[in-house]
Amino acid sequence: MPPVADTHEVTNQSPPFAGVNLFTSDPSLGALVEGVPQGIVDQLTAHGQAWGSPETFELGRIANQSPPVLKTHDPIGNRVDLVEFHPAYHALMRRSVAAGLHSSTWDAEGEGGSRTVARAARMFMTAQVEAGHICPMTMTNASVAALAHAPELADRWLPLIRSRQYDSSARAAAEKSGVTLGMGMTEKQGGSDVASNTTEAEDSRDGMWRLTGHKWFLSAPMSDAFLVLAQAREGLSCFLMPRFLPDGTKNATRLIRLKDKLGNRSNASAEIELEGAGAWLVGEAGRGVQTIIDMVTLTRLDCAVASAGLMRIAVAEAVHHTRYRRAFGAALIDQPLMTRVLADIALDQVAAAALTFRLAESYDRAGSSPAEAAFARLMTPAVKYWVTKIAPPLIGEAMECIGGNAYVEESKLPRLYREAPVNAIWEGAGNMMALDVMRVLRKSSEPLESVLANVEDALGGTAKSTLNVLRAATAVALADEGSARILTEQLAMTVAAAALRRRFPSVIADAFLETRLGKPWRTTYGMLDSRFDAKAFLNYAYPAG
Numbered sequence: 001m002p003p004v005a006d007t008h009e010v011t012n013q014s015p016p017f018a019g020v021n022l023f024t025s026d027p028s029l030g031a032l033v034e035g036v037p038q039g040i041v042d043q044l045t046a047h048g049q050a051w052g053s054p055e056t057f058e059l060g061r062i063a064n065q066s067p068p069v070l071k072t073h074d075p076i077g078n079r080v081d082l083v084e085f086h087p088a089y090h091a092l093m094r095r096s097v098a099a100g101l102h103s104s105t106w107d108a109e110g111e112g113g114s115r116t117v118a119r120a121a122r123m124f125m126t127a128q129v130e131a132g133h134i135c136p137m138t139m140t141n142a143s144v145a146a147l148a149h150a151p152e153l154a155d156r157w158l159p160l161i162r163s164r165q166y167d168s169s170a171r172a173a174a175e176k177s178g179v180t181l182g183m184g185m186t187e188k189q190g191g192s193d194v195a196s197n198t199t200e201a202e203d204s205r206d207g208m209w210r211l212t213g214h215k216w217f218l219s220a221p222m223s224d225a226f227l228v229l230a231q232a233r234e235g236l237s238c239f240l241m242p243r244f245l246p247d248g249t250k251n252a253t254r255l256i257r258l259k260d261k262l263g264n265r266s267n268a269s270a271e272i273e274l275e276g277a278g279a280w281l282v283g284e285a286g287r288g289v290q291t292i293i294d295m296v297t298l299t300r301l302d303c304a305v306a307s308a309g310l311m312r313i314a315v316a317e318a319v320h321h322t323r324y325r326r327a328f329g330a331a332l333i334d335q336p337l338m339t340r341v342l343a344d345i346a347l348d349q350v351a352a353a354a355l356t357f358r359l360a361e362s363y364d365r366a367g368s369s370p371a372e373a374a375f376a377r378l379m380t381p382a383v384k385y386w387v388t389k390i391a392p393p394l395i396g397e398a399m400e401c402i403g404g405n406a407y408v409e410e411s412k413l414p415r416l417y418r419e420a421p422v423n424a425i426w427e428g429a430g431n432m433m434a435l436d437v438m439r440v441l442r443k444s445s446e447p448l449e450s451v452l453a454n455v456e457d458a459l460g461g462t463a464k465s466t467l468n469v470l471r472a473a474t475a476v477a478l479a480d481e482g483s484a485r486i487l488t489e490q491l492a493m494t495v496a497a498a499a500l501r502r503r504f505p506s507v508i509a510d511a512f513l514e515t516r517l518g519k520p521w522r523t524t525y526g527m528l529d530s531r532f533d534a535k536a537f538l539n540y541a542y543p544a545g
Helices: 027-032 038-051 054-065 087-098 112-129 134-147 151-162 288-324 336-365 370-402 413-419 430-443 446-479 481-503 506-517 534-541
Strands: 069-073 079-084 181-184 200-203 209-219 225-232 235-242 253-258 269-282
Touching (some): 027 534, 038 112, 069 253, 079 253, 087 134, 112 134, 112 288, 112 336, 134 151, 134 181, 134 225, 200 269, 209 225, 225 269, 225 288, 235 288, 288 370, 336 481, 336 534, 370 430, 370 446, 370 481, 430 446, 430 481, 446 481
Antiparallel strands (some): 069 079, 235 269
């Protein structure tokens, strides 16, 4: 009997959200890069078109549906320690390397004084499509800050890092057309407390050191080299450990297993044993933390950028769906409760993006402005704290706006939701960020004064009470470390409001100020009242295609 043809017409469903230029369809992103040279705008437009294509979204889906597999031995029993990825993952890596996500911050020429902002814009769009492969992009870019402490190493590795060619072959770095770098900092017994690391480093007196121990999380284990921390006689030190030694032989490492992670599934994270692995000292022996601190700072910025991108695509999907879906006689987006929920989550999404790009601006200006450098020191942990923490509940609310379709794996939303928590955990969870805020404040009053001046300049006459609140919260936190999260969140949201005032219509900043900073604690979205034109805000931030 022949199969029965499916003649049922499907109605009242939204079309797929793909085939959209992720730059030109996002007025808020355009506002956040306003003032960059036209050449960068043209490049961002092209990036948004390529990454918003149905093909690229499909690559992201497949790369996560087919996670990497550890292959410890070859067919005849040789130890190879390879991680096999689906071709979709390699395709995404090629595109991101070609776009310079792994190195454009360090290009000798190109984007000039806007290089951090320009790269952040590319990463913001890329994260909307697939965030797992961003991990090696982030670590490679950030590692250059650590390599600056070892000029001879930097001279050998920087040309390969700056290459825009993705080379996934398993061989010595010198034989490749381009490289990526990973990192291995944490150990089983220590986690964020890297001073408790037990991996030992012994100077072999031949230009390399030998590392013996383990790493509990080795990010992107198919990278060509890894920045690792180990205990030398002088104390905790930083090393660059290649996957293959210069003579082409495999380094003395063993991959034990890949982590079975909640999200970030396209990317591999491994446990590794070091059995006298060769490595080069980076910086001075005994000063490992000081060597990696600038690298850690850059990875924290990327955590915020990626989280802001995840939130953008989640809200865009929700707005898109509710424009097409009808219930109870009207489009969902036109129904008051839905309109206000969407506008409320959109307000946080745009604020998170504005705050993150304001931080990126400070990185571009830090070299010529001590005030901007001080701003970056204090706000990096505060921005990372707030932006990454609001992502999971915001994406969950976006799922709820769409309904059951967003809860099945054919939708993008489950992957976004699983991905969101990693950025709050990686490179220091919330308590570590709050403690870092306190460390900066204890060292000097300059960073706080730089932040307060920025807020006052943006908010004008309305800033006085806000500044008083921040000063009072700082005094309390300095006396009571347990209240540091209150100050950290207050700093982030206040600077977010200032960033909104600088870049967007004042009504948006006013709505954020009143509902986030001028009201008691809120635990759910949808609390905007009728004085704010929620529909107008949605149409501004998410224009209909």
